[in-house]
Amino acid sequence: MFLEENYRAYLTKMRTFCKFIQRQAYTILSYKYGTTLFFFGFVLIVVSAFHFGETVMQWSQKQYITMFSSFTDNVAGHSFKHRLCSPMPIDVVYTWVNGSDPELISKLQHVKIMLQTQLNESRVDTCIFSDCVPADLIVIDPQFPTSLPLENLRQKYSLFNEATDVTTINNTDNSRMVTVVSYDNEAAVIRALKNKDSISWKNNSVNKVYYTSDWTLPQGVLLKDVIIMSGIPFKHGMKNVKNFFPSVYQDVFSKIVSFEDKGVAVLHVKTKAVFEEVLQLNLTISGKIISFAAASIVWDLNDYSRTEDFSPSRFEDNEELRYSLRSIEKFAPWVRNVFIVTNGQIPSWLNLDNPRLHIVTHEDIFLNKSYLPTFSSPAIEANLHRIPGISDKFIYLNDDVMFGKEVWPDDFYSHSTGQKVYLTWPTPNCAENCPAMWIKDGYCDKSCNNSRCDWDGGDCEGQQNQPSHGHMANLWPGELDLQNNINDMYCNTGCANSWLADRYCDQSCNVYSCGFDIGDCGLKNFNEIHKIELLPAQRVYRVPPSKNLVYFNLTNAINLFGEVTSAKMDKEELVRKAAISLHFKVMTIILYLNHSETTISCNITFHSKVLNATNRISFNLIVNTNQSRALKAELEKATATQESILSINETESIIIKLNQMPESLLQPNPKRSSVVLVEKIPNITFDALPKDIKEQLDFLKQRLEEGELTEKGYKIHIYLLWKIWLNRNQSMPDIQNEKDTKPHTDTKKMVLDDIHNRLVRKSSTSLLFNTPRSNEVQQNDKHEPILHKSRNLMSAFQFSFKRGVFPWEKSGPLVELQAKLDVLKNKEQYSVHSVKQRRLLDTFADSILNVNRIYNRMFGYITRKVPAHMPHMIDKNIMAELQNLFPEQWAITSSHKVRSSNDMQFAFAYFYYLIGVKENITAEQIFDEMDTDSSGILSDREIRTLATRLFDLPLDLNTLLKLENIFINCSKSFSPSSSSESSPSSVLSSINKSKAGDSTEKYYEINMPQVNREFFLTCPEIQQLIQKSFKPKPKYKHVTSGDGEIAFKMIKTNISLVVAQLDDIRKHPKKFICLNDNIDHSLAEAKMVKAILNDFFESMFPMQSHFELPKEYRNRFLHLHELLEWQKYRNWLRFWTYLTLIILVMLALLSFCSDRIESWHRRFLHRRSTSRNVSRQSSNKKKSSKSSTARQEPQKYIV
Incomplete structure (x- = not known):
């Protein structure tokens, strides 16, 4: 009974509480904004619930991750996903250009003119265009940088002495402004051109202007107030051209200039209306119809319609990019995004709606917009790491590079080995007959004694005496053509004779014609x-x-x-x-x-x-x-x-x-002899020899016993040591001419073929690159017989294919003009004193040499190789670090319009920076490595490990005591209060605290201080020991690989050769395929070669990718600026369309619901008026009550 009563009381209380909540809810809803507050409160509760549930799930996932994640299924119980897996995400970057674009060709033509102007090459002075006559104008290109009035210009520059007007107009491609200077007549123009040197601005060119009626010229600027009148019969003369016109038109011309020899008159009209009327005028003189045409001014007299330098067919796109994207979907589907860097062009087949495809223009990545437009692939590559949204590690491809087999990120980078660097052939020689192995070898080589080789890397430092060679002594590199028989130098395409038997398996040499690299690739194919x-x-x-x-x-x-x-x-x-x-x-x-x-x-x-x-x-x-x-x-x-x-x-x-x-x-x-003559060495008492020579003799004997040195080589070395000993004791004449070598007592380095290449034949020509170092060295070496024999591992011919990203970088006028310009710029900077002058290399090879020269000074002289032409994985942070180290060189590279010799070659510079840069090992790193128990204090065991790293093994007691004394001595100066304490150990025990808290270590030595992190880092003797014992280590891990998975094919116009090359790829598929287009489009076979290429692409990658439009569709716009303008217009039109629709819908709703709206309006106004009346009445009542109360209170007070 008691429980039943309690239960009923509980129910009564709950009903009361619920009714209370209900009344409160109704009260809130009755307010003006009650419904809104209720809605937001409900949303807030729901979101909070979801957020709380998510937090609980995350906490639960972290707590039980060891049970559900395979990455944490290890003894540590931690996830090593970021270390076990390859770096993700990874994006792909392409550089692409449509070489047949008329707009691009026009810009290339202007770049050619600019280079010709800088070279001061002879310009075309004869105008061959229609009705072309001299104008009384001069053009200054680009715009003359001054805002002075004409009077001041006359006083400052003699060019403007007879000028009548100065205006500015857009140049032919609207890319910049030019200044037009007007004169009274042609004679004044000729006098002004004689004073064009008065303009000191080095970037401005002064050009004579011509009028022409040919309005189709790409370099012409159409005028709106000048008309060319042609076809005037010679018998009528040209003195009074006005008389040929009706009387109405005789006063409409401000100026008339006639050219009787051509039957042409130039008419200057006063107004635009007259200009239009004269053009429509029908005029006949002696039965001959007179022609009127709007005049165009032109100052570039080259006829580009008759040149094949920049014909569309020459730079035609073979759509390699289409098939390269297909190869990504097929063999590298793990790629996140694809960025295509262009100069604003868009492939006609590209699907721009693909969310993983992004078009990037040069304006998006260049920090200095004044460098644009650019047509230099190194300049564009130097800014790729600035692409917005690019991954930290991205893969850079040219459009002619594609994948041929499955490729994964660990083909480029792995955490265990670091970056994989694929290398091919060695860098070209810095000078003729100067291989890289001769640089900084302790011997002054005359062929390397020049500025391009850094004076033999310092071996000939300060010896810049130029030998006398008659009229050939002043020759500049490139003026002496040393063309050799390439067929004799190469056993196969891309395989020089010097590559054979070099203990490195070269895939290009692993063919029958090269003897399968003479055993370097094994004997697998020797059955053939x-x-x-x-x-x-x-x-x-x-x-x-x-x-x-x-x-x-x-x-x-x-x-x-x-x-x-x-x-x-x-x-x-x-x-x-x-x-x-x-x-x-x-x-x-x-x-x-x-x-x-x-x-x-x-x-x-x-x-x-x-x-x-x-x-x-x-x-x-x-x-x-x-x-x-x-x-x-x-x-x-x-x-x-x-x-x-x-x-x-x-x-x-x-x-x-x-x-x-x-x-x-x-x-x-005549052939230079390379015979090694060894004189008979007299009997020498071994004890009489100096200590250093004894050590070298012992080393030579050891090499002879181990088979690393033959008997003849051993005799040669013994003879050299004997000559050195004689030089010290008998004051023999110098073996080398003092002007050729710097004085030193080191043994001259012998350049001998190793034991793998024992069979060597004498060399009468340079075909085997066994060229003697110099005439003088040969002559002097007859007193000191040394076999100066080395192979020039790289010749200029291996770069003769003009490697480049864009078509105009492989061959053509831009390459030739830029090479000439580089020669002129470097002529004073580099001086090569040699009879055999350096052959003019292409700009790609010269840029390799430029980077190699810079890195030699920065990282030391080593033999480097050229990275393979393949996809490269680039770390944008490392690239930014590299450019911060050489800001001037990279800025120069970005400023070039076309590829230049002093460019920073992208892949070579990046990979050899990654290989060459080192970092010092710090004391912090050593302490953390030694502190194996993470206590913050080094124990006796850890100090012994430290001693093994600091000193040579085996360790003895004195070495350990020495290290302990170092710590004890450092403790004396560690704290200012140490002098007042009784012992160093008591001092350090009271002031040294470790990371782990107040824990201390007990040492065998009583006076040993607590070696914690702070004490370790502040001990100067320890710092010196660390610097001495720990050499700088490579900052970035890397591993070099050969070209075994790379198929590089140079596609030429030989049909049978192309078919054989493509069939070889079909038979031996590689991970990385590059088909470098070197087709001569002037030949009839070019079309067949292109058809064969397309058939090969379709056979390899027949399936369309998601980056392509369906076959029946094409992009409407082929330039990005046109697309952006159209999108801007479409967005504007869409905005107003939606706004109009919204307004129309609202008006329609108002018209259909007018009665309802009117009733709502009346009800709302009625309620508001009622509420106002009630509020007024209540306020009046309150006022009246207050006044009555006020009147009554005084009466009460009186009473």
Whole structure:
């Protein structure tokens, strides 16, 4: 009963509470803004509930992530997703241009004119346009930078002495303003042109102006007040041209200039109305119809309609970008966004509605807009990292680069190895006959003793004496053409003879014609080569006719006689390359083609360490590489002196004279000798030698015993050491001329082919790049025999294909003009003193040399290689850091209109900065690494680990005591209060606190202070030890890779060669494919080559990508500014359309609901009037009550 009563009381209270809430809700809703407040309150409660639930879910996810996430399924229980996975997201950036765009071609023509003006090349002075006559005008291009009136200009510049007017107009392409100066007559113009040098502005050009009736000229500016009258008969004369017109028109001309020799008159009219009337005038003189045409002024007299320099077909787009985008969808679908950087052009097939595709103009990325427009790919590449919204790491591709197999981010970057750098061939030489390995080798090379090679990297520093070479001494690089036979220098496209047998597998050399890189790529394909078993007893071997490749199996000979120590052969004009691989025990010989049957003499020397015996196998090799069966050669034998390369003693060989060879080849050709002559070394007491020479002798003996040095090489080194010892004791004459080398006592560096390339033949030409260093060095070296032999790993011919991103950067007038301009600019900056002058390289190779020169000074002299032509992953933060380090060089690169020699080549500069930049190891890093228990104080065990890093092993007690004393000494000056304490340990125990709190370490040494972080960083002796023991380390991790997954094909106009190249890609697909367009569009085969290319693209990537429009659609606008204008107009039209529709809907609603609105209006006004009346009445009542109360109160007070 009691519970029932309590329950009823509880229900009564709840009903009361609910009714209270209900009354309050009704009260709130009855207010004017009650409904609004209720709605917002409800929304706030719902949002708060969702937010609270989300927070709970996130908290729960973090709490139980170890159970549900595979990335945290580890012993640490933490997620390493950012380290295990490749960097994401990753965007792709393209640079693209439509070379056949008429607007682009017009701008390129003006750039060509600008370069010609800077070069002061002869301009066309004869006007060949229709009715072209001289004008009484002068144009100053660009606009003359002054706002002075004409009177002041006359006083300051003699050019304006006879000027009558100065105006400004837009130039032909509306890109800038030009100044037009008017004169009374042509004679005044001629006198003014003689004073054009009075204008000191270096960027302004003063040009004579002509009138023409040809309004179609792209460089012409149409006038609105000048008319050209042509077709006047000569017999009527030109003195009174006004008389030819009706009397109505005789007073409408302000000026008439006649040219009787051409039957042309120039009419200056006063008003625009008269201008229109005269153009419509029908006038006949002696039965001949007179023509009237609006005049155009022109100051560029080049007829671009007759030139093929910038014809649309020459720069036609092959739509490589379309198929490159298809390759991304097929083989790299993990890409986030695609950015296409253009000069405002839009591909006609591109789907601009794709949310992952973005068109970026040059204005969006260039900080300095005055550099625009630009047609230089290095200038554009230098600003790619400024693309708005680009990922931190992005992949940069040219439009002719695509993917051929599955590609993932770890093909470019991984956390364990860092950036992957794909390298190909070495950089070109800084000067002719000066390979990179000769730079800064401690020996002054005359061919490298020039400013382009930094005076041999300092080896010839201060020695800038120019040798006397007669009239050739003043030649500038490029004026002396040293063209060689490229076919003799390359066994295959992109494979120089010097690349063979260099212990590096070059894919371009891994073909039959190059002997499969003579073993560098292994013996996998050697079954295709003719094999000969080398037998000790056999003296004659014959190679099958027309075969130019053979290899000898040396396995049996090496097993019988020991290792190969030297080899030689004659007939160097027949042998392209010969090398012995001791690893595979084969000798490979590649011969030149088209030689008649010839006998080559070969000698191979073996040495057995076990028997301590030397054996030699001599044999003759009969070859016939003539491809024509009809051609047979007669051989006539003669004896001559043979010069050995690796042998120390001279031998004799038979030189074959070919009767059917051209007469020029039968003439004597002096050859520089590379014979190494070693004089007999007298018996020397070992104890009498200095200590440094003893150490070098011990090192040479060790190398000889380990097989790294042959006996002949050992003798040469011994001889050099003996000569050095004699120089010290006997004051011998200087071996080198003092003007060529700086004085030093270091042993001259020997440049010897390594043991993998033991078989070396003498070099009579530069085909094998075994060029002596200089004439003087050769002559002087006969007293000190050193084999100066090295391979020039890169020649100018390997860059002759003019690598460039845009079509006009590969060949054409812009390349030639810019190269000439670079030569003129650098002529005073660089001086090359050599008989053999440096050949003029293309701008791509010169930009490589420019960056290489800068990096040599910054990071040291090393041999660098050129990055492969492939997609490159770029870190925008590293790129910004690089440009902050060299701001001036990158600003110069961005300012160029076309590719220039002093550009910062994008990929080469980026990757070798990433490779070369280093950072110092700081004391903070060392302490954190040593503090393995994260206590903030180094323990005895951690200090021992530190000692192993600071000192050489094995550690002894004195070394450890030395380190402890360093810490004790530092503790004495660590705190100002240390002098008042009894011991250093008591001081540091009271003032040193670790990161972990008040915890301390107990050391074996009682006086040892607490080595915490603060104390460690402030100890100067520790800082010095760290700087001495820890060398700078690379700032960024990287790993270099070869070109095994890169297919680079130069597409030319040879149909059969193109088909073979494309079939090779089909058979051997690579991850990265580049088809560099080098098609000669003037040939008839060009169309067929383009059709073959398109067929190849369709066979590789037949499926359309999401970045393309359907085949039946094309973009309406091909320029971005046109699209933006149309979008602006469309948005404006859309806004007013929507606004109009809204207004119409509102009016329609008002018209249909007029009665309802009127009733609402009356009701609302009635309520408001009623409420006002009630409020007025209540207020009146209150006032009356107050007044009555006021009247009654005094009465009460009186009473």
